[in-house]
Amino acid sequence: MRRFLSQRPIWLALLLSMGIGSMVARTVWTMRQDEWAFAERNNANLVKALEQSLGWTLSAMDQSLQDVAIKLEHPEVMQLQQEVRNTVLFDRPLRAAGIMDVYVINSQGEIVIDSGAMPPRKANYADRDYFQALMRGEKEGLVIGQPVLGKVTQTWMLPVARAYRGENGRVAGVVVSSIRLSYFNELFKSLDLGPGSGVNLFLGSGTIVSRYPYGDDHVGKSLAGTANMLRFLSERSGSFVGVAALDDMERFYTFRHVGPYPLVVNVAQSTDVILADWRKSALQLSFFALVLMAGCVGLAVLFTRELGRRQQVASQLQQAEHYLRTILDNLPSTISYWDQEQRNRFVNQTSREFFGSPPEALQGKTAAEVLGADGYAMVQPYVLQALQGRPQVFERTITTASGDVRHVHITYTPDREGNDGPVRGMFAQMTDITERKRMEEELFSEKERMRLTLQSIGDAVLCTDAQGRVTYINPVAQRMTGWQAFDAADQDVDVVAPLYHNNGERVEPSPVRQALGSGKPCGPTRGVVLHRKDGHRYVVEETASPITDRHGHLNGAVMVLHDVTETMALAERMARLAQYDALTDLPNRVLLQDRARQALALARREGKSLAVMYIDLDGFKQVNDRLGHDLGDELLVQFARRMQAAVRQSDTVCRQGGDEFVVLLPGLDGPEQSTVVARKVLAVCQAPFDLQGHEVRVGLSAGLALFPQHGSAFEELARHADTAMYAAKRSGRMQVRCYAGAAQEPELLAQASDSTSELA
Structure with a gap:
């Protein structure tokens, strides 16, 4: 209570500062509400005027x-x-x-x-x-x-x-x-809504008609299905805060439908613009409020510190005077003497901390008066035993006069006349062991936290002694190894958690044996396989570290196994996606170029030929426009499957992008084989494609370039094949042409029948 009263200026300053902060916060919030309400009314009037004009x-x-x-x-x-x-x-x-x-x-x-x-x-x-x-x-x-x-x-x-x-x-x-x-832009440009703001006009289908002042780049683009558009179309008019799908900017939208027509006009004002003036004012008010609050608290702290210093000086002068009385006053423990009537005859200066009174005030008082009724009732049995000649040692918790809770160690020693004389009184020594108790509690809490951490950690943890026998496994380790904690105790760690390489060979020596043998951490090592008791396997990342005491003696080891099974599988899937087309599962251009380099090297070494063929589907855009992109994608997938079935396993069919494909034909004995391949490729499109009940026919145009006649590098062959393909398109489609030189028309290798060409 005395400490609280001495700090009253600080508490009053804090209360005053909190009051100032609350008033400023309420004012700032009210200003924000007014700013927002003004923007809402203004935008609603603008939208209504635009709607009436349109x-x-x-x-x-x-x-x-x-x-x-x-x-x-x-x-x-x-x-x-x-x-x-x-x-x-x-x-x-x-x-x-x-x-x-x-x-x-x-x-x-x-x-x-x-x-x-x-x-x-x-x-x-x-x-x-x-x-x-x-x-x-x-x-x-x-x-x-x-x-x-x-x-x-x-x-x-x-x-x-x-x-x-x-x-x-x-x-x-x-x-x-x-x-x-x-x-519309001329109509909208008279409105100044600030940076990042504008006026939009949409069709009822979600198509953009006008976005001022953003130009015509997005005209005709559909926003159907976006969150903002769903809100526009679900109500006739209204206001809301949303994030634009085109630029991810937060804006305040006010919209109205234009009469009975399928048009929606909205004013989209940036929330930053609406709140810009408010933020500036709020920042200024908050700054001045903080300065005022800090000033109040600072003055109170300075005043309280000066008052505390004066009290400290007075207390030190008083203590210096009493320290001269006895050397016992320098002891950290409270030393006191009580006679047979349990009255105090002496107490050192430490009594101030526990009893809140100077030694002079305690002299002559009984133990019940000093300790209070409740406090005396707790120690009375020990006091009576000590006054009967039996020393007493015990611990208890007391509350000091300042309100602090302390743990103390108390010793009552009888004062006899001679060795066997009557007891005249007793010496009492009370030592503050709060810090030791706190350390014991912290050690226990730390041990409990470690136990709970190991119980809840997501990795498998196994602890062993210096001989490699299991002393502890956490629940994750029990699940991954298939061993229960009581069954795994004292078992060899290599029996409980056997580790193998990917090739099936046993990891020798195991990480724990390495850590125990070298005294140094081992790992981390990824890709090791853990075999569970029931045969299930986990791909893990393992680490092992020795456990030593403070003197450096080896006591055991700890091994941590992190399950990376899904991570490794995901890495493999990502590696495939980097080399294969996501739609058709054909090799992409990266994998094609790698295979082309290998095929060219082999062709040079063995003196053989190879061909690069470029293919473009004829009529694909019409199918896409008529049946939609989903069925267009299905057409590409079916065409890819037919192409893979039409070529050799050693050939590579690659999707270049859109409806363009590239075929790499390695190991050709001569140009004659390219004609056979050309006929097979044309035959791919002779049968119609079944797209969910829609029978569709498409054609193709293809161009081919041979190594070494038409180039020595893949890029050169690809360019010449592309030239031949466009020549096939110009010549009527559903044909395959071979590059014949820069100044010559590509040679016709194969052409479909007239009916097929007309169909294409």
């Missing part, structure tokens, strides 16, 4: 296109002269910024009427998504297509179309206009 533009376009479509459904309109017809159809021209000319497209996708040119400009739009959807009847009303690069204007635009019907009531064509994507 909705008005689309509504005006829809009305104009609908007016043209209705007029086209009257046969007499199409019979008018060109100038009159254009005047009738486009009597309500759109004057909004960014809106382009209106085209009337017939059922074949050709422009038949052009609001901006007479005669109409030439272009075909049959491949546009909106044209196909309207002509097939998949969509009705106003259709917004994917952003495209205009065929006539060569500018990025967003097409908006409606169908018009003929006399039979069927769809006869499409009326389409477009909005320049630059219009």
Whole structure:
């Protein structure tokens, strides 16, 4: 209590500092909430204004296109002269910024009427998504297509179309206009949202229409399935904090759907920009608060230190005066004398620490008065025994006057008159053994921690004596060796944990024997195999170290086995992935080049020839576009399997990338064999491919270069084979050509039948 009272200024300063810190923290938090609320309101207003502007533009376009479509459904309109017809159809021209000319497209996708040119400009739009959807009847009303690069204007635009019907009531064509994507950027650039922020416009399918101010690099890219896009499409409007899929930047998104149209506009403001001013203000407030808090605590500490120094000086003066009384006051133990009535006659200065009173205050008091009722009750049996002439030695725990808990060793020695005289009193010696007790507890705790550590460690640990007999194994070692701790005790370590090399030979001498013999650590060694009792095997990394006492005498050894079975298997899998294509499991270009170097060296040594063939699939892109990338990948896998079956085991089929393949044909006796191989390669594509119920036919074009006629290095042969392959493509495909020189057309080695070529 006295120590607590002496440190009251520090406690008061700490409380004051905590109060200042709490107030500043609350203020900073309130400022942050206000900043965020302002950004949320401001962005919501911006998005609403943008949504209304875009909705008005689309509504005006829809009305104009609908007016043209209705007029086209009257046969007499199409019979008018060109100038009159254009005047009738486009009597309500759109004057909004960014809106382009209106085209009337017939059922074949050709422009038949052009609001901006007479005669109409030439272009075909049959491949546009909106044209196909309207002509097939998949969509009705106003259709917004994917952003495209205009065929006539060569500018990025967003097409908006409606169908018009003929006399039979069927769809006869499409009326389409477009909005320049630059219009959106001009609309959005008036907003200053700060660095890393912008305005985005998406289609309902997740396709990017405009990202200002990021340019047109991502126009047409789909973000469908991303977390932010799922949130945009699940609600009509709202705000949230998300991380952009394109640049991994955290932003505050506020979005709205544009009227009834499949468009979503959002304002994406960087959270760093929103909180920039708040962070600056918060940093300043926090700095000043910390300075103020540190000042309060510092002044209190200085005041308390000065007060403590004065008290220490006074105590030292008082102790110096009493130390002169007796030499016993210098002893570290508390020495006291008690008479037969258990009254104190003497106590040295150490009584201050335990009893909180100077020796003068204790003299004449009974033991019960000094120790208190509870304290005296604990020592009374020992006191009575000592006053009867029997020495007493015991230990107990006491609480000092300052509140510290101390362990003490107490000795009561009777004071007799002569050897057999009556007892006049007793000497009491009380020694503080708190530190020794603490060390004993720490040693026990350390031993317990070591035991629990070995029990919970993920590696197998085996301890032996100096003769190599097992003294301890942890649970992991029991699992890996198949031995229980009580069965493994006193067993030879080589019996409990037998280690073998990968070739099946026994590790001799074992790591533990090496450590015991040399007195030095052994290992770590990876790739050693541990055989368990039931025959199961683990690939381990083993280390062994000798155990010595503080005098350097060898007491035993400890071996640690780390299970690396999965690590080694993973390393093998990674090594294969480095040399093989992940999709087709064919050798990749790295492995191909290595095999090519070996094949060229062998060809030079044996005087033989080899060939390098480049193959490109014809029609693969159409399959990919029509059936999707998954079935396109399945086509590549099936083609790879057919190619491996068509060539020799000594040949190497490599996937170059995409739908390009390379074949290395070593050990050829002459150019004649290349013709046979060319026919086999062409036969690979004669049968159709079954892609999950879709029967698909594709062709191939191949080029071939021979060693040594067409080059002495693999890179040179590959370049010439690639040249011959492109010559095969130009000549009609489904053929194999052989390189014939830089100035000559590659020679035709093999060609498929006419029906097969046409199919390809």
